[in-house]
Amino acid sequence: MIRAQGLTKTFGGKQAVNDIDFTVEPGRVTGFLGPNGAGKSTTMRMTLGLDAPTKGSVTVNGHRYATSPAPLREVGALLEAKAIHPGRSARDHLRWMAASNGIPTTRVGEVLELVGLDSVAGQRAGRFSLGMGQRLGIAAALIGDPPVVILDEPVNGLDPEGIRWVRQLARQLADEGRTVFISSHLMSEMALMADHLIVIGRGQILADCSMQQFMVDHAASYVRVKAPQTSDVEVLLDRHGLDVDRAGDELRVQGLDAPAIGELIGSHGLLLHG
Numbered sequence: 001m002i003r004a005q006g007l008t009k010t011f012g013g014k015q016a017v018n019d020i021d022f023t024v025e026p027g028r029v030t031g032f033l034g035p036n037g038a039g040k041s042t043t044m045r046m047t048l049g050l051d052a053p054t055k056g057s058v059t060v061n062g063h064r065y066a067t068s069p070a071p072l073r074e075v076g077a078l079l080e081a082k083a084i085h086p087g088r089s090a091r092d093h094l095r096w097m098a099a100s101n102g103i104p105t106t107r108v109g110e111v112l113e114l115v116g117l118d119s120v121a122g123q124r125a126g127r128f129s130l131g132m133g134q135r136l137g138i139a140a141a142l143i144g145d146p147p148v149v150i151l152d153e154p155v156n157g158l159d160p161e162g163i164r165w166v167r168q169l170a171r172q173l174a175d176e177g178r179t180v181f182i183s184s185h186l187m188s189e190m191a192l193m194a195d196h197l198i199v200i201g202r203g204q205i206l207a208d209c210s211m212q213q214f215m216v217d218h219a220a221s222y223v224r225v226k227a228p229q230t231s232d233v234e235v236l237l238d239r240h241g242l243d244v245d246r247a248g249d250e251l252r253v254q255g256l257d258a259p260a261i262g263e264l265i266g267s268h269g270l271l272l273h274g
Helices: 040-047 090-100 106-114 130-142 160-175 187-193 211-218 230-239 258-267
Strands: 002-011 014-024 028-033 055-060 075-078 148-152 179-184 196-201 204-210 223-225 243-247 250-254
Touching: 002 040, 014 040, 014 055, 014 196, 014 204, 028 040, 028 160, 028 187, 040 055, 040 148, 040 179, 075 130, 090 106, 090 130, 106 130, 130 148, 130 160, 148 160, 160 179, 160 187, 179 187, 187 211, 196 211, 204 211, 223 258, 230 243, 230 250, 230 258
Parallel strands: 028 179, 028 196, 075 148, 148 179
Antiparallel strands: 002 014, 002 055, 196 204, 223 250, 243 250
């Protein structure tokens, strides 16, 4: 579990994170959604002790991450995929990480196979594409088999197959009872990946709810209407107090469901194509 209370970070005169509170629960994928510059990466850096909060606190499983005797066994994190010595091979990069936390070297081969890099394990990381670097970063996050996983924009640079793989991996980790915290600036990606959503903008929490509730609260719903006499149908629907927007050769109608709209149009002798 990750718990932030009154978390604030100021750089000079700029407040990057402003007095935020949230909890990331185990057993579900929590999406951290916001545009670039919203405060996502700063919040994750404070969670990992890389930035010190100006005020407030953030704990992982009840204590500060920096106090953990074997941090990779407790939290796995991907913040910057290319933060790897370019002359070191993927295998050697993971081997020294494992040695630093008393993790068996057999785990290196397991995570390389898991992320699909076993065939290029001996290549220097500096030759990796952005997508391969992302996969190596995820392997590093999982090296300690941690109960908490933090991934900052993990689908950057991945092809469609890789993006689908990250979604499946996040789901698998959550189903195993782990705490999974994933940031993105893409609402479409969060809608496919997250169970719970924390939305941040200009350093403040704008929403903290289930993905389903967020969609109910914020997604517009309308009925698409196609008719050969578009203008006549538009006038009719508008006359009956419905909200009608025209988009090319179709109307987008709010205020009634599809059957009721169809019956209204038909009762006035107008044709309906869809």
